[in-house]
Structure formats: structure tokens, C-alpha cells
Amino acid sequence: LSVKNLLVCVATHSSFSSMLSRTLGAVSSSLPSRATTHSSCRIFSSCPSSSSSSLFLSRYASTTPAKPLSSVLTVPTYSPPSDTPSTDINSSSSDTNPELIRKYGPIVPQSFAVVHVGGKQYKVSKGDVITTEKLPVEVGDNIILDKVLLVGSKEFTAIGTPILTAAKVSATIEEQTRMQKAIIFKRKRRKNTQRTQGHRQYVTVMRITDIFMNYA
Numbered sequence: 336l337s338v339k340n341l342l343v344c345v346a347t348h349s350s351f352s353s354m355l356s357r358t359l360g361a362v363s364s365s366l367p368s369r370a371t372t373h374s375s376c377r378i379f380s381s382c383p384s385s386s387s388s389s390l391f392l393s394r395y396a397s398t399t400p401a402k403p404l405s406s407v408l409t410v411p412t413y414s415p416p417s418d419t420p421s422t423d424i425n426s427s428s429s430d431t432n433p434e435l436i437r438k439y440g441p442i443v444p445q446s447f448a449v450v451h452v453g454g455k456q457y458k459v460s461k462g463d464v465i466t467t468e469k470l471p472v473e474v475g476d477n478i479i480l481d482k483v484l485l486v487g488s489k490e491f492t493a494i495g496t497p498i499l500t501a502a503k504v505s506a507t508i509e510e511q512t513r514m515q516k517a518i519i520f521k522r523k524r525r526k527n528t529q530r531t532q533g534h535r536q537y538v539t540v541m542r543i544t545d546i547f548m549n550y551a
Contacts (some may be wrong), residue, residue, distance in 0.1 A: 432477075435479075435505060435545070435547065436547070439479070439503040439547035439549060440501065440503075440547050440548050440549030440550065441547070441548065441550075442545050442546065442547060442548075443486060443488055443546045443547070443548045444488070445488055445489060446460070446461075446486060446487060446488035446546050446548075447459065447460045447486075447487050447488075447546075448460075448483050448484075448485060448486045448487075448502065448504050448546050449483070449484040449485040450480045450482060450483055450484070450504050451482035451483075451484060451498075452465075452467045452468070452470075452480060452482070453467045453468030453469075453470070454468065455467065455468070456484065459504065459543045459546075460543065460546075461543055461544065461545060461546060462542070462543065463542070463543045464509070464540060464541070464542050464543075465540075465541060465543070466514075466538050466539070466540050467538065467539050467541065468537075468538065468539070469511070469537040469538060469539050470508075470539045472508050472539065473508065473511075474508050474509065474510060474511055475507070475508060476507070476508045477505060477506070477507050477508075477544070478505070478506055478507075478508065478541070479503050479504070479505055479506075480503065480504040480505075480506060481498075481503055482498055483495065483498065483499045483502040483503065483504055484497060484498065484499060485499065486499060486502045486546065486548055493548070501548060501549040501550075502546070502547065502548045502549075503546075503547045504543060504545070504546050504547070505543075505544045505545045505546075505547070506541040506542060506543050506544060507541060507542050507544055508539060508540075508541050509540045509541060509542050510539070510540035511537075511538075511539055511540075512537075512538060512540065513535040513536060513537050513538065514535055514536045514538055515535070516533045516534065516535050517533065517534050517535070517536075518531065518532075518533055519531070519532040519533070519534060520532075
């Protein structure tokens, strides 16, 4: 019995039962006994209450109770060691120079700022690393970015016009390097002229340490 014939029989309900009876009858005739037990099903060769011989396939559900999912799957839980130091970047660091606090005001917790450096604007928070145009400073120097355009936190938002003179941002110079090489290729068609040139821009990498705001 092919799949095509089976589909045709399903479409025509009148001939489906007879063809299924003949097919399963041929299967049952090759079995050694009238009833054959399988691991998951039992086949009966006939049914006395039916006018024509037919086969019925009855599946038995397993009587073994299912194991709970928690006993099969074990999800590991991670608990950090108790001696791990706190990594809250918005908390005031103990190594902040008190002179900066006295000069520029208290540190704004959980805040961000928009600073103007090298002709560009950067949105920064404590701990951020930004790459700016080359500045005449040395690696390891602590600098103050005084061109602050905006300071925001959960409690307030201060906007400058255009500079917010009461806010300062401190940063530490981490690297003086150059960017990845950019290829400049120029070609003039029908002139047999072309030129290839490379360029690597000098940049300064700095890390934001604190954001100060004088509320007075």
C-alpha cells in the first residue's frame, strides 16, 4: 500500500475501511499467533462485533510515573565569591583627589555628561573610555574637561548655554596612538593615472574618572 493510494482511500471513505482491512489482514497472517504483543502496541486479528474482519491497533500508555523535571535537569547556579570587591563604577572612588572636590564641587553619582573635545561631542559616564583627536598631554596625566554641555542624573538635568560652567569632567590619559590605516585611492579614467595613499590619524585614548557639579 503506497502513500498515494492511502491518501486516495482517505479521500473516498467507502473504500478506505476495506483496503485497510485487507492490508492489515495480510500483516496478521504472517504473524505466528492470533495476538502479538509489542513493546508499545498489541495487534488483534479480528473483532467479533464487526460484520467484516478488521484490525485494531491499541497503544498502551506506560504505567511508570514520569520523573519530575528537577530530577532530570540540574541547572547550576553561580554565586560570586564573598571576597570579590565592589565594581560599582558610579560610586565615589576613594582615590579621588579631595582638592578636585573642593575646587569643582561634589561628584554627581550615577550621572552622565556631554563634553566637547577636539571639535566633537561625546556622551560619557564614569568609567567610559573615549578616543579623541590628539591632545598635547602625556600618558598617565589627569586632565580636566571644562567644556561640558550637559549633565544628567536620576534627579536632575542641567543644560548649558552652550557651556555649563558649573560642571567639570576629569579623565586619565591611557594611550597616545594612531588609528587603523585608511586607504585613499584616486583614479582618472582614460588618463592612465591613479594614486594610492595611506593615512593613520593620531588619537588620544582617555578614561573618564569623575563628573563634578557645583550646585552653588
